[in-house]
Amino acid sequence: MKPAAFTYHRAGSVRRAVELLSELGEDAKVIAGGQSLVAMMNYRLARPEHLVDIAHVKGLAGIRRVGGALHIGALTTHHAVEVADLTPDFAVLSRTMRWVGHLPIRTRGTIGGSLAHADGTAEWCILAVLLDARIVVEGPGGTRRIAASDLFLGPFTSALEPDELIVEVVFPRRAPRAALTEYAERRGDFAIVAAAVDLDGCPEAPDIPLVVLGGVAPTPLPVRLGPDFTGTTGPGRFGEFATAVADQVQIRDDTGVSAHYRRGLVRTLVERACEEAAQA
Ligand SMILES: Cc1cc2nc3c(=O)[nH]c(=O)nc-3n(C[C@H](O)[C@H](O)[C@H](O)COP(=O)(O)OP(=O)(O)OC[C@H]3O[C@@H](n4cnc5c(N)ncnc54)[C@H](O)[C@@H]3O)c2cc1C
Structure with a gap:
């Protein structure tokens, strides 16, 4: 499919891009790499009347x-x-x-x-x-x-x-002992479940690994376990930690994948991410 007709604007600076967006209102969309937006326009899931191309704005890459x-x-x-x-x-x-x-x-x-x-x-x-x-x-x-x-x-x-x-x-903060891993049906697809772990936790609880999950909630889901899991940054306890994370998250069935299956993936992927983070 082809996108609906639109007017193309090339912005030469951040200021000009913001001006254009303000002038054109909700009918305008920024386009950067186009790797999501163009697909959505081709499927008519997005029908912006104006595209503001920022790809040539200097100083925004690096x-x-x-x-x-x-x-x-x-x-x-x-x-x-x-x-x-x-x-x-x-x-x-x-x-x-x-x-x-x-x-x-x-x-x-x-x-x-x-x-x-x-x-x-x-x-x-x-x-x-x-x-x-x-x-x-x-x-x-x-x-x-x-x-x-x-x-x-x-x-x-x-x-x-x-x-x-x-x-x-x-x-803002270093993360030398962090990792993300995931499972998708085919290489390159979006993940069914993704698990990211920082073994050094967050500043408020540095001895408890911090986990963020994708694919189990509408937005990335942070999971923080309680003080019982202080010190679970050692390999001997990753399995126990991953099981506790999987038990804690609320996951709903959806049309494609059952909650039971997703929970199993959470357990496996959190443990795997912990292992990868420990070896980083
Ligand atoms: C086959 C395929 C597989 C993919 N697999 C994955 C995957 O596994 N994981 C993954 O994360 N992504 C995946 N993507 C998406 C890809 O990562 C996109 O590059 C990314 O989602 C959007 O970046 P973009 O620069 O292409 O944005 P665009 O497509 O240009 O824009 C996307 C949205 O962001 C807005 N936008 C863009 N830049 C800005 C900005 N600076 N400020 C404000 N709004 C802005 C646009 O208006 C639009 O709404 C996949 C895409 C395809 C086509």
Whole structure:
């Protein structure tokens, strides 16, 4: 299928993109890599009257370290992250990119597009919540920063306003012992279940691994176990930890996959992610 007719606008700067989005209102959509939006337009799931192309805006692609944090520009492609040397602190980001679609998709799709698209099983959405990323957004009122945990409101629904642009994603803390793994029916498909683990937990509970799951809820689902699981960062306890995570999450049956099957995947994938994180 072909998309419905639209008017194309090429923005040369962040400011111009925001101006266009403000002028054109809800009938306009940003296009970055086009790897999600074009498919949705072809299936007529999206029918924007105006496309604001930001692919040529200078300064929106790139990866830089600032102190202990990592800043990734919104137009940075999945593949650029995959091949970047982010060892050891943020190597989990590079390692995870192999799970995102196929190489041609990774060479065009962007981190900003992935987060704005807000698919709860998308690897960037899961990683952003796991690592407490801050999403830097420009709008007509200036800059604001959204915590990843506040960005995802529901399936394919984010806290972004229609006239706001993601410009950068900041990963504020090191995660040398983190991993994401997943199960999909075919290589390159979106995951049925994905599990991401940071063995160093979150700052409030550094001795309890932090887990974020994709595919079990409409948005990435953080799971924090209680103090009984303090110190489960050693390999001898990963199985016990994974079972407790799987027992704790509420999973509903859906048309494709039973809750029982998904729960089994959660258990297996959390244990596997813990093992991978321990070897990172
Ligand atoms: C066959 C196939 C398999 C795929 N498999 C996976 C997978 O396994 N995992 C995965 O995560 N993804 C997968 N994808 C999606 C891919 O990762 C996309 O690149 C990504 O979801 C969107 O990035 P994009 O730059 O292409 O955004 P676009 O498609 O250009 O835009 C997507 C949405 O984000 C908005 N947007 C884009 N950039 C910005 C911005 N800077 N600020 C505000 N809004 C913005 C657009 O308006 C649109 O609503 C797959 C895609 C295909 C076609």
